[in-house]
Amino acid sequence: MKKYFGFWAILVISFAIFLTLSGFDSIKVGGFELRSSGMIDRLTKAPDTAVVAHDSLACMPDTVVEQPKEVDETPQTILFIGDSMLEGLSPRLAAYAEANGHTLYSVIWYSSTSEVWGETTKLQEYIEEFKPTYVFISLGANELFVRNIAERRDKFVKNIISQIGNLPYVWIGPPNWKPDTGINDLIAKNARNGSFFLSNGMHFDRAKDGAHPTRKSAGLWMDSVARWMPEHAAHPIKMDKPEAAKARPKRVIILQPKK
């Protein structure tokens, strides 16, 4: 028994230290932030709390559809285009697609903006190639701080939407980490009713770049979009929550940043 005491004491003391430290928000040692083990959070978490702190439904400005639409149960071919945020969103949307009989094609254009997409006909080309019946867009994160954005990007946002034509779509707004200079308002103004999901105001766990949500948080972000769709999207489609955390789109196209 005595022989084990030293080893056991190390375990107990370490456990006590990490448990105690997890009760503090942030501890810095010599300017270096020590992360929390999250033990206390795990013990005190309310059942089924998500990472998303508040529901974005509460802050949808002009885009809320008054009457819930009937959910389209037919299998869809979904085209999902956008910037690097798709790295986190796309695998989760692929899981939804897989579970609900949809087919997903993703096009990730790194560092892209509404300007990059809007000054080309890429979207139209992909629509012709994949013949989607539904389009998801995630754009705006690279232009949160552009000055005079309403003047400079209005035509590009309009062009993107015009390329979609009559297809139903959902534009997932950027996950602001700071207040934007107007990109969310610009998209909301141009998007059809029930086609813009405002992500601004949601809480995200961020990756170390401070901008991208972590994979888990991005998955929950997509869950929020899926929860929002049945009652608020102009054209809701079947989006039952999948068991799998992620899946792979049928095809992923990567476009490198414009030089």
Next chain:
Amino acid sequence: MDFSLIWHNIAELLTYQKDAPMIFSSGIFWALFIVFMPVYAMLKERRWQMLVFVVAFSLYFYYKSSGVFFLLLVGTSLLDWTLSKVLVRQKTELKRKLCVAVSVAASLSVLCYFKYANFFMWNWSMMVNGNFQPLDIILPVGISFYTFQSISYIVDVYKGRVKPTDTWLEYAFFLSFFPALVAGPIVRADYFLPQIKDNTRATQEEIYYGFWLIILGVIKKSLIADYISQYNDLIFANPTGYTGLESLMGVIGYTMQIYCDFSGYSDMAIGIALIMGFKLSANFDFPYKSLNLTEFWRRWHISLSSWLRDYVYIPLGGNRKGTFRTYVNNFLTMLIGGLWHGAAWKFVFWGAMHGAGLAVHKASKPWLSRIPDKWWVRSVCWAITIIYVSLLWVFFRADSWMDSWLIIKNIFSNFHIDYLPVFVEVRYVWCILMSVIIIAHALPKRWWALAGERFVRSPWIVKLAVFLIVVQLVVQFMSEDVSPFIYFQF
């Protein structure tokens, strides 16, 4: 403070959660181990009470990982033990063989149903152009490991290498011993049963050496493997989405990841067992230092390769039936080894290619032995071995044949070395961790033995400090994401 909520969460943590098996690096395991340890230490001298306590804890450990399937483990152990007792009383060879056959068939049937039923049905439906609907089967954790242990026990009893245990409890202890239950090492009856009988107590040095192994295991599994896997996952999820250089890094990354993951977990298992006074055989011995494939399999997952040698290769005839049969036996053994890893053709292919590689190496031995043993010859041998092993990991890891080929093709057709500085700049943490593990793996074995001895002899406070630092590092890296993109802007 809402105590009812805390109790609710503790109860939730202690009950079976489908997606949260209990692993050694989890907080819940360590919390339970803190409770387990003093009770175990108290009971260690009272053998029967210790056996009851450890079997109960092991079954709980298995319940936490696999839910009601712990009953399957109980059932398997009861059947094996009963048949082993019946076997030794039989006078005729036929009846003795029958006992072995029933036990092995029962163990393999359970394994086949849970692990391979959908695979076989899928293949069947492909052959007959049928409409395949997979059965909703949950694979009990660790079933492949304890099935092999169960087979080795009954075969060893039949061969007279071990006597059947006097009681079911001792056998259940062997089969369900929690340190090795879910991911090995595969414990052999002839090695382990005498330890249960002797009930040797661990010395102070062994306790701290076990602790040292646990710390190494945590570093390999929870710090390095879990972090670098994030980047590797990106590459394998999107085979054509990255440059050849990035794909190559993903392949090298996965080569180190699977080693760190598996050997790290084995280190933890061996360390925990040692602390409890039980010695498990080594499972990894710096496998990527191997100069040929035969050596690789003597260093990689040693408990599996030696099991396959003793219970598949040798019964097939080993090298006793001529050169050609030796190659065939080697190949078949590796094929089974491949299938053991998972129910998919990619694992069969992976095993077959290793089998073919071993056969080629065996066939080339007379010729190879004539080459002078110079440093550059050893370097070439090492390079050929590591490249072959790493390439086969691509097939092991990728989701499909197509993905495997795309990744390999991408490495050769889309390789631009000028991406390297940017790669290092953007994914510097990944590069640092990879460098650490590659250097650590390359260090001489005796250095590691020396480091272990130093740790054991170090003052108690130093051990505490080392443990605290390692755990905090794990916490730091736990929520750290690898940058998925080579470009700083997104």
